[in-house]
Amino acid sequence: MEALFTETFIAAFIFGAVTAGIPLLLAGLGEQVSEKAGVLNIGLEGMMLVGAYVGFVVAYLADSFFLGFLAGGLAGLATALIMVLLCVYWSMNQIVVGIAITLGAEGLTALHHHFQFARSYPRLPKAETLAIPGLSELPYVGEALFHRNGLVYLAIALAFGLLWVFRRSQFGLNLQAAGDKPAALDAAGVSVKGTRSAAVLITGFLAGTGGAYMSTVGAGLFLPFMTGGAGFIAIVLAMLARGHPLWVLFGAFLFGASLALTTALQVAGINIPTDVIQMLPFAMVILVLIVFARHSYLPPALGLPYHRGER
Amino acid sequence: MTGRQLQSLLGGLARVLLPVALALIAGAVLLLLLGKDPLAYYGYVIKRGLLSPTGLQASITRTIPLLTIAAGLIVAFRAGLWNLGVDGQFLLAAVCVAALAPALVTVMPVLPAILICFVVAFAVGALWSLIPALLKARHGINEIISTLMMSFLGVSLANVLIKIPFNDPTTTVPQTATLPVEDRLLRLGDTTIPCGILIALAAVLLVHVMMERTSLGMKLQIVGANPRAARHAGLNLQRLTVVAFALSAGLAGLAGALDVLGVHGTIRADWNPAYGILVIPLVFLARFNGYAVIAFVFFFAVLMIGGESAARRLGVPNFFVLVLVALLMIFFAVTEYLDQRRRSRLGV
Numbered sequence: 165m166e167a168l169f170t171e172t173f174i175a176a177f178i179f180g181a182v183t184a185g186i187p188l189l190l191a192g193l194g195e196q197v198s199e200k201a202g203v204l205n206i207g208l209e210g211m212m213l214v215g216a217y218v219g220f221v222v223a224y225l226a227d228s229f230f231l232g233f234l235a236g237g238l239a240g241l242a243t244a245l246i247m248v249l250l251c252v253y254w255s256m257n258q259i260v261v262g263i264a265i266t267l268g269a270e271g272l273t274a275l276h277h278h279f280q281f282a283r284s285y286p287r288l289p290k291a292e293t294l295a296i297p298g299l300s301e302l303p304y305v306g307e308a309l310f311h312r313n314g315l316v317y318l319a320i321a322l323a324f325g326l327l328w329v330f331r332r333s334q335f336g337l338n339l340q341a342a343g344d345k346p347a348a349l350d351a352a353g354v355s356v357k358g359t360r361s362a363a364v365l366i367t368g369f370l371a372g373t374g375g376a377y378m379s380t381v382g383a384g385l386f387l388p389f390m391t392g393g394a395g396f397i398a399i400v401l402a403m404l405a406r407g408h409p410l411w412v413l414f415g416a417f418l419f420g421a422s423l424a425l426t427t428a429l430q431v432a433g434i435n436i437p438t439d440v441i442q443m444l445p446f447a448m449v450i451l452v453l454i455v456f457a458r459h460s461y462l463p464p465a466l467g468l469p470y471h472r473g474e475r
Numbered sequence: 476m477t478g479r480q481l482q483s484l485l486g487g488l489a490r491v492l493l494p495v496a497l498a499l500i501a502g503a504v505l506l507l508l509l510g511k512d513p514l515a516y517y518g519y520v521i522k523r524g525l526l527s528p529t530g531l532q533a534s535i536t537r538t539i540p541l542l543t544i545a546a547g548l549i550v551a552f553r554a555g556l557w558n559l560g561v562d563g564q565f566l567l568a569a570v571c572v573a574a575l576a577p578a579l580v581t582v583m584p585v586l587p588a589i590l591i592c593f594v595v596a597f598a599v600g601a602l603w604s605l606i607p608a609l610l611k612a613r614h615g616i617n618e619i620i621s622t623l624m625m626s627f628l629g630v631s632l633a634n635v636l637i638k639i640p641f642n643d644p645t646t647t648v649p650q651t652a653t654l655p656v657e658d659r660l661l662r663l664g665d666t667t668i669p670c671g672i673l674i675a676l677a678a679v680l681l682v683h684v685m686m687e688r689t690s691l692g693m694k695l696q697i698v699g700a701n702p703r704a705a706r707h708a709g710l711n712l713q714r715l716t717v718v719a720f721a722l723s724a725g726l727a728g729l730a731g732a733l734d735v736l737g738v739h740g741t742i743r744a745d746w747n748p749a750y751g752i753l754v755i756p757l758v759f760l761a762r763f764n765g766y767a768v769i770a771f772v773f774f775f776a777v778l779m780i781g782g783e784s785a786a787r788r789l790g791v792p793n794f795f796v797l798v799l800v801a802l803l804m805i806f807f808a809v810t811e812y813l814d815q816r817r818r819s820r821l822g823v
Contacts, residue, residue: 204619260804274794399620437635437638446631449624
């Protein structure tokens, strides 16, 4: 048991928690934007997978993590276009379309992976890191928190950026109105469909970058179905954060920690079947839902298409 | 049949068959892009999934769990509840039955053992839906999320059960004890099809009749159509929510029992066919109608069985079937939209 409390172990654990938390953070922030605007995006998992695949391919071919990250985001955005068209404009059931997007993305990425990489399984080199002077020297947390790839800092900054958007910008207000009382937004002369489309596209982009982070900086390779439910956890994070980006940040690292526990315990030589540990994040969601059942918040118009003049 | 009835029947048929055709065409384009011959692929799928006697029997056998799951989904969806946790409910029940059945047949005759297994499977499935059901009924927590989380949890828990308490020590890979072939569900005549198919068909038809013809079905439909109206009508929303979930998840559990007792006899670690998430689109496509569900599930089973052969023979992995289902749903959405627009233009 002593192995659990050495500096190496704790540092590795925090490192893993951040690595696993960043995709959840990005996708969760994205989902929060959609949910605020009244669109429940069940296709998040699919958008992450598409981002993971495209991000990996581009990072591999262009030899650039940043380009891969960007391409992953754009691929997620392109996937989100389907949702915009079918759900926002054509008022199709958001859940059905979301499941379709996830299934299709799972199938397509696995198929392409099979035909392109199944024999070679290429790997990316380790991502370059950026040490923050001073802080990266700290014991325990220094290496794990302040000596990371630049994208890590970018993702964390994004949470604060979104906080500003939600609280201080006109667009943030529009998003809120599109979810709470779309008719009021319409009456104010702002397009509900336009606002929701923008929200869904932002979600797609962020989910795509989350997936791309997972495959490029995180794992350094693409595996079929590699998101393994992270998209769904991100949806829960957004739901429990009640529209507050910093709660997504907190939640993402909490869940990242429970994901990282798997590897950390193996490093420490404690032999528990991985399945037990894989249950942790999901069990935690259920527990949180039970404990905070009355506190989760979703906008009144969530999941409902908007038709002008309808009551 | 009057001309008008015939017209609406044909219209309905077209609305269903058009997305299927479009999905197959889009799938063909994808196959071409991947450098595969779509005609050869589809031809092979039909030959091996439908036309060859062994393939046809395999396809019908595959419909057993799918149909039973679909029956459960009809209940939930008609009651307006999104039970997306079918995979966990199915697998947990299947694993419990896989561990229970070989033990039971050593102490009692096969028939009561099988009946006990059915009851246990139904109960395990229903139990696994209890938390989402209560969260929804008491606090209005979105059941999509909670059922999905319980599903992931259930799949992992099933693996833990297989690897530790239910592990058969005589095998090298972790798996449950194997039910002897002679103790499994009887086969129909000379075929390889287990008699579970009769139970699966009965489940779909009974659910259909229940939803259309009984007061419980009527109440559930009202809850699904308009929860506020249901409350005003004095219906006990909380109890109905729990009942609908229990029926839906219980049937998913029963599907697990039918699959284990009729086909596999044992479950290996990490086996998760993820039937549930594939059946959801089909139930949608069938508009929650029991008869249409039977047709769609059979079509899909042919695709799956044929696709599995084609994966080995033509080198197109079965992931392709996932893409087809997604395309099917998207084209279904598109035709639905176009149809609505046409109707509203005609002022119908």
